[in-house]
Amino acid sequence: MRAFLIASTAAVFLAQLIYGQSSAALEREFRQPPVSTRPQTYWLWMNGNVSRQGITRDLEAMKRVGIGGVMIFDGGTYLPKGPYGYMSPEWRALMKHAIEEGSRLGIDIGMHNAPGWSSSGGAWITPERSMQQLVWTETTASGPGAREIALPQPRENQGYYRDAFVLAFPAAPGEEKPYEELIQNVIRARDSITFEFTSPFEARSITVQAAFDGRLPSVTLESSQDGVAWQRVAGVANPGRHGIQPPAARNFPAVQARFFRVTGSGAGDLAEVRLHHTARIEDWNFKANFAYRVGRQMEMPAPAADDVAIDPHSVRDLTGQIDGAGHLKWDVPAGSWTILRLGHTTTGQLNVSASEAGRGLECDKLSREAADFNFQNTVAKVLTDAGPLAGKSFGTVAIDSYEAGLQNWTAAFPEEFRKREGYDLRGYLPAMTGRIVGDRAISERFLFDVRRAQADMMAEYYYGRMGELCRQHGLKFYVEGYGQGVFDELQVSGLPEYPMTEFWERTPWTPNRTGAHAVDAEPHGKDGIVRGACVRQGGGGGRVLHRGRGDRALAGVSVLSEDPGRRDVRSGPQPDGVPPLRAPAASYRGTRHDHGAMGYVHGPHQYVVRRECRLAGLPGALPVSAAAGDIRGGHPVFHGGTAAGD
Incomplete structure (x- = not known):
């Protein structure tokens, strides 16, 4: 018992000594x-x-x-x-x-x-060493038969562009002909662009794009059967620029009309406007890292009745068949094909x-x-x-x-x-x-x-x-x-x-x-x-x-x-x-x-x-x-x- 008391007393004394030293050091360091x-x-x-x-x-x-x-x-x-x-x-x-x-x-x-x-x-x-973004063009080709097809180069920023892939897949229904051939006339006004199609065009989505050094306005899409009476189809908001000048995109219920008009609100410019016969992935511009938004919990979407999807196994890689001038030599299979020329440029x-x-x-x-x-x-x-x-x-x-x-x-x-x-x-x-x-x-x-x-x-x-x-x-x-x-x-x-x-x-x-x-x-x-x-x-x-x-x-x-x-x-x-x-x-x-x-x-x-x-x-x-x-x-x-x- 005596030994225990001596040991306990020594431990307490030692603890007090250590505490006193650490307390003094803490006070000294607090002041200095x-x-x-x-x-x-x-x-x-x-x-x-x-x-x-x-x-x-x-x-x-x-x-x-x-x-x-x-x-x-x-x-x-x-x-x-x-x-x-x-x-x-x-x-x-x-x-x-x-x-x-x-x-x-x-x-x-x-x-x-x-x-x-x-x-x-x-x-x-x-x-070449800067931040890069994906760019692309689409071309339609029909087969069967050997073809030499000029593929437009995707847009470039600051004079820089490099090819990544040339891919082809069967054209979706309604996209068998080149999009440009479906348009009869384009009318440009101060704050709007009107597209007149050769025959009624059925649209389900739209993509708009500003120039690299421009500003994308929010736009309103309208349709008309005669170019006189217009009905609102959808609004397309500017997704905001964060490094990349992003495309703006919007799905909407199918609308068939001969005339479509895009009107901008506020300052900005439109370098490209494209109506699509098929729906696109909802908010794809955000999900593909073209545009930014705060992360959120995602839910798997249910298929829509009018969805047209590409079979990933049908996609053909033609990258090795394009020359430096953008000419593709391809023995096109039967049917209509959509060709994507994908590359990258600086943001x-x-x-x-x-x-x-x-x-x-x-x-x-x-x-x-x-x-x-x-x-x-x-x-x-x-x-x-x-x-x-x-x-x-x-x-x-x-x-x-x-x-x-x-x-x-x-x-x-x-x-x-x-x-x-x-x-x-x-x-x-x-x-x-x-x-x-x-x-x-x-x-x-x-x-x-x-x-x-x-x-x-x-x-x-x-x-x-x-x-x-x-x-x-x-x-x-x-x-x-x-x-x-x-x-x-x-x-x-x-x-x-x-x-x-x-x-x-x-x-x-x-x-x-x-x-x-x-x-x-x-x-x-x-x-x-x-x-x-x-x-x-x-x-x-x-x-x-x-x-x-x-x-x-x-x-x-x-x-x-x-x-x-x-x-x-x-x-x-x-x-x-x-x-x-x-x-x-x-x-x-x-x-x-x-x-x-x-x-x-x-x-x-x-x-x-x-x-x-x-x-x-x-x-x-x-x-x-x-x-x-x-x-x-x-x-x-x-x-x-x-x-x-x-």
Whole structure:
């Protein structure tokens, strides 16, 4: 018993000693937070307006207010071009100076992986290495007999086009003759196009398309038997552009008439209008990754009585029989055949808010080689210049918010699809043009497989590959893994060391992002997430609103990355706000969002970083206990709403 009491007393004493030491250490670190818990800040070098003296003054100011790290962005919206273009020898020398100064001051220097803040691209990306989309033309041929058929080339963007496949299948009833031969006259007016057919045409769907650099209006389709009295058939809404200029499409009950009129509402242009005798897959433009919408639970559709479906086993691959001029030599079997010439061209998507020197096409997000090429033209050059400081004071690379939009093709996609989904896509590929293959349910399954394969490719070849390259050089990798793209947000959020997100003072998307990534990080066993904080847009808000949003947004956050002092310069000074736009030593910053021009205070006015956070009711550094804790514990949140613990 005595021995037990002695042992118990010793254990209690030891526990008190350890607790006292840990408590003292916690208090000491709370008063003097270590670098790992200090906030970081975005640091925008705007359009080459940067200097060695300004860099030093900015970093010294950040050191004084407790900043632990910076993320350098090359921006350029609405500012005059400065003397040092992105990745020029002079710009690289300034970047090296910033890294050396960061080492001297104990500030981690990071950079966005490419110019602008979305996503990965620049002047070095050629159309061949850029984001790709599927394009096609249709031609009708009749047999039997040997034919040499001129197949029109699908449309091209920026002078770039490559063939993918030439496929043929038996023509559907009502499509035995070329569509163009059925039209007697086309009448163009200021805001409408009227089609007069040689005889009454039975239509069940419509597809409209704008030019690559145009804007697609919403349109109304009407029918008439005499070209005088008109009846409304259907409205066709603009699906919205996200990278790809998407087609708009609509099914409707069969209508037979000699005249059809398409009338646009609002500004825009129509490059192509096509009426179809057969129905198309419902919302095929979204399901084939031409247009974007938030994911939803899909249900297998029931077949319709008048469906006309392509038998996938009847699809013939004629790709090897077309020459470079687009001439197809084919011994056409009996009957009428529809020939699809399918290829790909660039979406034309440019990086967002890059400087003049850094402006260029976005790289192909489904290509490992394109990701490598972009990395070699940006981060790899800075790594070379950093020398022994690479992976030390130059320690972080980010892919910020994804705003590059969609792509639905890459040259290697057919092989990748077979590898990932286990079957050949050629018999089902007409479904990507909207045609029903097999039946509606089979078409839905195929298009789901297309989306799944492309999501997996983007996760592996873009986000995953960029992470591999960063880790090879000792760099931390931050990713804001959400946006209007062809990827799976939960999947992508598990790839970087630190999933990154943001919260804004007043935007419609803030509630969806403030808690979601703590949940995204959980199944991947992540130690922490990075939160872009204190972002202001427009006027007002005040401390009370900032505090409430901040409490929800910082649940589970281990690194606070501040985007300091955004405000609308038109709104005038605010007593509790940051100063209006100034011209600091290294740079002055500006951009444009939906709510107008905004100024960013920076440079020698870095005190606003700490001040802004205090106004928001947020700490100047994350508490040591929060930064060292489990990001998942006690913070149940879910996508699409406020914190579940509220």
